[in-house]
Amino acid sequence: xxxxxxxxxxxxxxxxxxxxxxxxxxxxxxxxxxxxxxxxxxxxxxxxxxxxxxxxxxxxxxxxxxxxxxxxxxxxxxxxxxxxxxxxxxxxxxxxxxxxxxxxxxxxxxxxxxxxxxxxxxxxxxxxxxxxxxxxxxxxxxxxxxxxxxxxxxxxxxxxxxxxxxxxxxxxxxxxxxxxxxxxxxxxxxxxxxxxxxxxxxxxxxxxxxxxxxxxxxxxxxxxxxxxxxxxxxxxxxxxxxxxxxxxxxxxxxxxxxxxxxxxxxxxxxxxxxxxx
Ligand code: BG6
Numbered sequence: 001x002x003x004x005x006x007x008x009x010x011x012x013x014x015x016x017x018x019x020x021x022x023x024x025x026x027x028x029x030x031x032x033x034x035x036x037x038x039x040x041x042x043x044x045x046x047x048x049x050x051x052x053x054x055x056x057x058x059x060x061x062x063x064x065x066x067x068x069x070x071x072x073x074x075x076x077x078x079x080x081x082x083x084x085x086x087x088x089x090x091x092x093x094x095x096x097x098x099x100x101x102x103x104x105x106x107x108x109x110x111x112x113x114x115x116x117x118x119x120x121x122x123x124x125x126x127x128x129x130x131x132x133x134x135x136x137x138x139x140x141x142x143x144x145x146x147x148x149x150x151x152x153x154x155x156x157x158x159x160x161x162x163x164x165x166x167x168x169x170x171x172x173x174x175x176x177x178x179x180x181x182x183x184x185x186x187x188x189x190x191x192x193x194x195x196x197x198x199x200x201x202x203x204x205x206x207x208x209x210x211x212x213x214x215x216x217x218x219x220x221x222x223x224x225x226x227x228x229x230x231x232x233x234x235x236x237x238x239x240x241x242x243x244x245x246x247x248x249x250x251x252x253x254x255x256x257x258x259x260x261x262x263x264x265x266x267x268x269x270x271x272x273x274x275x276x277x
Pocket of ligand 1: 070078153196226238
């Protein structure tokens with residue numbers, strides 16, 4: 001079932017329910033803010049105090065960082081503008097009883113051209129089934145090439161930050177965004193402090209191992225993965241988040257960031273894909 005819903009303040013979203021899972025996608029930001037398999041705890045974390053209002057990114061779910069990750073392009077706002085842009089629903093399909101596909105599109109506007117002078121089409125295909133699949137395709141509709149950095153900035157719900165281990169990144173080089181140093185990951189990742197690392201050369205599955213479940217993340221069209229948890233002090237400084245919410249989530253972001261940028265020639269396309277199960 002696909003239903004169009006609207007909050008009292010006019011904030012629009014699409015609710016998907018099928019035999020396997022349910023999901024909720026806001027038109028602002030093309031932002032998936034809920035995904036759960038039927039009868040199970042949500043896979044995505046959503047802040048209890050997140051604003052659902054026009055012009056502000058939702059805190060949680062999967063913000064779309066585009067056309068710039070973080071401050072990779074210092075002329076743009078942090079994480080670009082797609083996460084607050086107004087997307088259009090292009091297509092919705094009930095493929096079978098357990099699989100629903102929603103396709104949203106964002107195009108350049110006067111406002112985007114003012115910030116970033118390129119014509120583009122950005123398409124996000126979200127498939128809700130027993131797996132979550134997100135495919136973000138950028139097409140350069142301009143006559144000049146552009147540089148792209150981006151991320152599917154997935155917030156994963158966890159039992160507690162002290163219970164989790166991230167596997168699959170041992171041996172990979174990473175940029176530690178807190179110290180600006182390039183290091184090499186030695187072993188699995190656990191959390192005892194703020195972590196903000198951009199892993200490079202990632203071509204394998206990543207596992208998020210929690211007390212009672214393991215989530216697998218498989219990326220395509222990407223060789224960078226961002227692992228982030230704000231910990232105590234940064235969480236206090238951040239918007240739309242409770243002080244101790246850092247215990248409830250970890251971000252593992254499927255990215256094209258830093259050295260893993262893409263140059264798109266006129267009319268070229270690039271797809272960043274993440275499958276989560
Ligand atoms: C992560 C960055 O991707 O996003 C962090 O690595 C940043 O440095 C985080 O704090 C959240 O960003 P924002 O803009 O949503 O608060």
